[in-house]
Amino acid sequence: MMALALTFAFGCFAVALLLNLIHLLRAPTLPDRILAVDTMVVNTIALIVLYGVKTASGLNFEAAMLLAMTGFVSTVAFCKFLLRGSIIE
Amino acid sequence: MLRRLFPHPLLSLLLVIFWLMLVGRPALGSLVMALILATAIPLLTARYWPDQSRLYRPWLLPPYLGLVLVDVIKANFQVARIVLFWPPERIRSAWVAVPVTLTSPEAVSILAGTITMTPGTLTADISADGKVLLVHALHAPDPDALRDEVATRYEARLKRIFEP
Amino acid sequence: MSLLIDIALAALLILSGLFGLIGSWGLLRLRDPMQRLHAPTKATTVGVGAAMLAAALALPWANGSFSLGEVLVAAFLYLTAPLTALYLARTHMHRTVDRRSLPQPGTGARWASQDDTLDDA
Numbered sequence: 001m002m003a004l005a006l007t008f009a010f011g012c013f014a015v016a017l018l019l020n021l022i023h024l025l026r027a028p029t030l031p032d033r034i035l036a037v038d039t040m041v042v043n044t045i046a047l048i049v050l051y052g053v054k055t056a057s058g059l060n061f062e063a064a065m066l067l068a069m070t071g072f073v074s075t076v077a078f079c080k081f082l083l084r085g086s087i088i089e
Numbered sequence: 090m091l092r093r094l095f096p097h098p099l100l101s102l103l104l105v106i107f108w109l110m111l112v113g114r115p116a117l118g119s120l121v122m123a124l125i126l127a128t129a130i131p132l133l134t135a136r137y138w139p140d141q142s143r144l145y146r147p148w149l150l151p152p153y154l155g156l157v158l159v160d161v162i163k164a165n166f167q168v169a170r171i172v173l174f175w176p177p178e179r180i181r182s183a184w185v186a187v188p189v190t191l192t193s194p195e196a197v198s199i200l201a202g203t204i205t206m207t208p209g210t211l212t213a214d215i216s217a218d219g220k221v222l223l224v225h226a227l228h229a230p231d232p233d234a235l236r237d238e239v240a241t242r243y244e245a246r247l248k249r250i251f252e253p
Numbered sequence: 254m255s256l257l258i259d260i261a262l263a264a265l266l267i268l269s270g271l272f273g274l275i276g277s278w279g280l281l282r283l284r285d286p287m288q289r290l291h292a293p294t295k296a297t298t299v300g301v302g303a304a305m306l307a308a309a310l311a312l313p314w315a316n317g318s319f320s321l322g323e324v325l326v327a328a329f330l331y332l333t334a335p336l337t338a339l340y341l342a343r344t345h346m347h348r349t350v351d352r353r354s355l356p357q358p359g360t361g362a363r364w365a366s367q368d369d370t371l372d373d374a
Contacts, residue, residue, distance in 0.1 A: 001259050001260065001263045002259050002262045002263050002266070002311075004263070005262070005263035005264075005266040005267050005270075006266055008266065008267055008270055009266040009267065009269055009270035009273075009304065010270075011270070012269075012270030012271060012273050012274045013270060013273045013274075013300075015274060015277075016273045016274050016276065016277035016278075016297075017277075019274075019277040019278060019280065019281050020277050020280065022281060023277075023280050023281050028286075029286060029345075029348065029349055030344075030348070031286065031341055031344040031345045031348060031349070032286055032289065034341060034344070035280070035289065035290065035293060035341055036280065038293070038337055038341075039276065039277060039280060039293040039297055042293070042297050042298065042301055042330065043273055043277065043297065043301075045301055045326070045330070046269065046273055046297075046300060046301045046304045049301070049304045049305055049308050049323060049326070050266075050304055050308075052308055052312075052323075053266075053304075053307060053308045053311045053312070056311070056312060057312075061308070061322035061323050061325075061326055062322070064323075064326045065322070065325065065326050065329065068326055068329050068330055068333070069329070072329075072333040072336070072337060075337050075340065075341075076336065076337065076340050079340035079341060079343065079344045080340070082344045082347070082348065083340075083343060083344055083347055107325065110321040110322065110324070110325050111322065111325060113321065113322060161295070161299065162299065165272065165295060165296055165299050168279075168291065168292070168295065168296060169271075169272070169275045169296060172275055172278065172279035172282060172283070172292055172296070173275065173278070177282070177283065177284045180283075180288065182285060182287065182288055184354070184355050184356050185356070186356040186357070186358055201335065201339070202332075202335040202336075205294070205295075205334070205335035205338050205339065206295065206298075206331065206334065206335055208291065208295040208296070209291065211287075211290060211291060211294070211338055211342060212335070212338075212339060212342075213287075213339065213342035213343065213346060214342070214343065214346065214364045214365055215364070215365050216358035216363065216364055216365065217363050217364070217365050218358075220358070221358035223355065223356070223358075223364055225287050225290075225342065227288055227291045
């Protein structure tokens with residue numbers, strides 16, 4: 001039963017990534033695109049974690065952690081750039 | 090002496106816990122490394138922690154976090170319903186100015202984060218004097234009810250934790 | 254006992270998939286840019302949180318090792334999601350929202366992002 005649910009979750013996040021990609025391409029404003037990229041990062045983290053469940057290894061969480069950190073910093077940097085025109089003040 | 094070495098005891102404690110969780114197995118070496126980090130990082134970043142806020146009732150913090158977690162899950166179902174089934178014309182979004190009486194910056198930050206994480210509301214800005222939060226609500230036909238809920242459900246609890 | 258864990262894990266995984274999907278679906282479906290901020294920052298975070306919880310439960314059960322790393326990643330995501338949302342909201346306000354449509358603080362001060370006397374954005 002868990003294997004079935006795992007496949008379902010994989011499918012859900014894959015479709016979610018696809019929806020984000022569609023939104024990234026046809027978003028009307030720049031902040032919308034940043035939001036789409038940020039959501040893609042979070043969905044990718046979910047995929048990594050699900051892969052960790054599938055292979056029953058505890059090593060994947062480090063990849064998820066790194067992606068979470070870089071994703072957060074890059075989103076904030078994008079926003080700062082749009083707000084101020086510079087990132088490092 | 091101990092105070093000089095650990096200017097922020099809570100931060101040091103959190104660093105030890107986080108390092109042990111990151112390493113994942115309890116070993117003496119990891120504990121030593123955790124202690125080194127817990128001493129070095131607060132000292133190196135002391136510049137960015139100018140004043141220390143005091144927790145008056147720290148034991149109330151875990152129940153608060155539990156309440157927020159339950160609220161996040163409960164309210165997410167509501168937002169899911171709005172997103173999935175409501176026609177877009179029916180969603181009444183609104184900007185709401187929520188007054189805050191908390192004084193400690195940490196407490197206001199936690200309140201703002203709580204408002205953002207409970208779905209349906211999102212903190213967008215704070216007034217320059219730190220007394221009002223600008224909140225965007227996904228569906229708020231009654232802004233006053235929203236203000237009341239923030240004040241009674243979250244702010245009152247935070248006040249008990251952060252203020253005497 | 255193992256059947257119970259199996260059911261709990263399956264429920265968590267299905268919940269996480271559904272919330273992830275709802276978050277991204279809301280991103281596409283909602284009309285207003287500020288409304289669109291609501292769905293992904295929260296529903297998706299809950300979806301990932303449920304997946305993390307499933308991983309933290311499944312690993313000790315599968316191979317006996319206990320790992321708290323997933324809990325750490327989930328905590329990190331929960332702490333950073335409000336900040337990401339705050340920055341995105343500010344960017345939206347800066348670029349697309351009409352300032353006059355916002356309510357005023359009412360204390361005589363202005364909103365921090367519109368107060369040019371403040372140094373920090």
